[in-house]
Amino acid sequence: MDESIKELRKICQENRYESEGGMPWFERNFYRRFSIYFTKLFLKIGISANQATLLSLISTLFGGLFLIFANNTLYLLICALFIILSLILDRVDGEIARYNKSASKFGRFFDFMVGSSAQSYITICMTFGAYNVLHDPTIFAFGFLAVIVPLLSVVSSFFLLYREPILYGEKVLPNKSQKTNEKKIIVEYLNEPVRRVGNFLGPGALMYPILILTALDIYFAPVSLSIPIIGLFTINTRYAFLIVYGVGKLSSFVLKTYSLHEKEFGSKRQ
Amino acid sequence: MSRGSESIEELRKICQESRYENEGGMPWVERIFFRKISMYFTKICLKIGVSANQATLISFFIGIIGGSFFIFGDPKYWVVGALLLYPCTIFDRVDGEIARYNNSASAAGEYWDAMCDIFLNSYRMTCMTFGIYSLFHELLVLIFGFIAVASPLFSHISKLLAYKLELSPEALVNGNDTKTKKSKKQRLFRFGSLIFNPHESIVLAILAVAMIDLYIPAVTIVIPLIGSFMINARYVYIILYGVAVLIVTIFRVHNVINKGTIPSF
Numbered sequence: 001m002d003e004s005i006k007e008l009r010k011i012c013q014e015n016r017y018e019s020e021g022g023m024p025w026f027e028r029n030f031y032r033r034f035s036i037y038f039t040k041l042f043l044k045i046g047i048s049a050n051q052a053t054l055l056s057l058i059s060t061l062f063g064g065l066f067l068i069f070a071n072n073t074l075y076l077l078i079c080a081l082f083i084i085l086s087l088i089l090d091r092v093d094g095e096i097a098r099y100n101k102s103a104s105k106f107g108r109f110f111d112f113m114v115g116s117s118a119q120s121y122i123t124i125c126m127t128f129g130a131y132n133v134l135h136d137p138t139i140f141a142f143g144f145l146a147v148i149v150p151l152l153s154v155v156s157s158f159f160l161l162y163r164e165p166i167l168y169g170e171k172v173l174p175n176k177s178q179k180t181n182e183k184k185i186i187v188e189y190l191n192e193p194v195r196r197v198g199n200f201l202g203p204g205a206l207m208y209p210i211l212i213l214t215a216l217d218i219y220f221a222p223v224s225l226s227i228p229i230i231g232l233f234t235i236n237t238r239y240a241f242l243i244v245y246g247v248g249k250l251s252s253f254v255l256k257t258y259s260l261h262e263k264e265f266g267s268k269r270q
Numbered sequence: 271m272s273r274g275s276e277s278i279e280e281l282r283k284i285c286q287e288s289r290y291e292n293e294g295g296m297p298w299v300e301r302i303f304f305r306k307i308s309m310y311f312t313k314i315c316l317k318i319g320v321s322a323n324q325a326t327l328i329s330f331f332i333g334i335i336g337g338s339f340f341i342f343g344d345p346k347y348w349v350v351g352a353l354l355l356y357p358c359t360i361f362d363r364v365d366g367e368i369a370r371y372n373n374s375a376s377a378a379g380e381y382w383d384a385m386c387d388i389f390l391n392s393y394r395m396t397c398m399t400f401g402i403y404s405l406f407h408e409l410l411v412l413i414f415g416f417i418a419v420a421s422p423l424f425s426h427i428s429k430l431l432a433y434k435l436e437l438s439p440e441a442l443v444n445g446n447d448t449k450t451k452k453s454k455k456q457r458l459f460r461f462g463s464l465i466f467n468p469h470e471s472i473v474l475a476i477l478a479v480a481m482i483d484l485y486i487p488a489v490t491i492v493i494p495l496i497g498s499f500m501i502n503a504r505y506v507y508i509i510l511y512g513v514a515v516l517i518v519t520i521f522r523v524h525n526v527i528n529k530g531t532i533p534s535f
Contacts, residue, residue: 050527106527113428113523117420124416128409137403140412144419149346151423155388158430159381257385259478 012095025093056089064125130238145246285367322369329361348480418512
């Protein structure tokens with residue numbers, strides 16, 4: 001492989017975004033700009049796409065460990081470095097696969113499994129990080145919620161994707177003109193800002209709020225709230241995020257499943 | 271002939287036998303502990319006119335109530351919780367039997383059934399983790415709890431994603447019939463799933479470990495370099511459950527990537 005960086009960009013990056021109408025701005029400036037150097041290095045050493053995915057996983061594991069103990073700026077910076085490295089390596093594997101023309105569904109499978117486990121792992125590490133500051137076991141209740149519900153909604157959507165032709169049949173496949181349902185509008189309205197930011201930041205977007213919140217916790221002291229009946233409890237931004245994220249994901253999951261129920265059983269009732 | 275007026279024997283033929291036809295017969299744990307009793311409930315439900323989805327809902331509510339008992343550290347509560355889980359798993363079988371009787375089996379019903387199972391399993395494991403944490407107050411319990419909660423979900427994701435990729439099961443690719451020839455590995459996984467599979471006999475396993483804890487107090491283990499831990503049977507169960515499912519999942523992912531087939535576990 002003697003291609004220059006520019007040629008490599010053409011081979012590995014440009015055709016990836018052809019069908020999406022060009023590379024998004026954030027993706028271009030923050031990931032792909034650096035990822036191509038890693039790709040070049042890895043291609044020279046002879047690291048395969050799956051090995052690059054594995055390296056991304058290892059980098060996440062280290063980043064998470066530092067996130068647990070991130071009570072000062074140095075640890076946070078090391079953690080951020082590892083996490084951003086893992087996000088870049090996550091792009092590198094695709095580039096290597098495109099260069100070697102070794103892109104396969106097994107590679108995508110592995111990439112997806114590593115991506116989803118990295119997200120849960122980082123959430124768990126953040127929970128332990130917040131516990132290290134507050135020493136309040138109720139954090140773990142919300143931590144468990146924030147880990148379970150996203151995974152549960154992935155399982156649910158896979159069930160549906162796998163069985164879609166059977167479940168919906170021909171007639172009730174989701175159609176864009178049918179989206180006048182009130183509940184659906186509420187769900188979409190609530191999800192819209194989150195979805196937009198998520199799309200803007202690209203895959204692995206959850207890592208950024210987690211890093212920012214950890215930074216906030218280093219510089220701002222936790223606040224004590226007194227809530228009637230429950231009593232006094234101390235909260236910091238990470239704890240607040242876990243509550244909002246866990247409960248928000250749960251409610252959107254319930255609403256989504258409920259609208260599916262209406263679609264499936266409501267159409268039978270008529 | 272009115273609904274459910276068949277004798278138990280006839281109902282068994284209609285509702286149960288067709289379920290296990292292509293799996294080569296009903297496993298003995300299933301037959302003795304669950305299907306024997308579930309039939310009577312099915313008969314009552316058919317007479318009253320409970321539909322399959324309603325049976326799923328009954329099972330879900332009993333499961334939520336039963337799972338909540340595990341949040342207490344006292345093994346007595348766990349025994350009560352496990353006893354409440356028993357009707358939950360019975361009703362989990364009843365819904366399928368009703369659907370087979372009424373010929374109302376649908377993909378949506380199957381979806382609800384599976385999602386309820388998966389949700390209840392996660393809920394139960396979370397409550398168990400907090401129960402054991404309230405006994406020992408060790409962060410390590412929560413780490414193993416997270417593994418025990420997340421790894422079954424990853425296992426489901428890996429299985430479903432592999433099916434979505436339209437991979438074929440290992441047995442079909444290798445051309446051997448699973449009924450006649452079972453390798454040592456398959457037998458090991460079969461045994462493992464008997465203990466750990468939430469659908470089969472997790473109730474019995476939980477009941478067993480809770481009973482052990484009722485009579486045998488927690489033991490302190492000293493591991494050189496790492497330190498000393500308090501463990502009891504329930505804690506060991508959670509550790510084994512999480513780690514075993516995680517290893518199986520990693521094994522499956524490895525198998526899918528390298529061989530391109532879905533293994534039979």
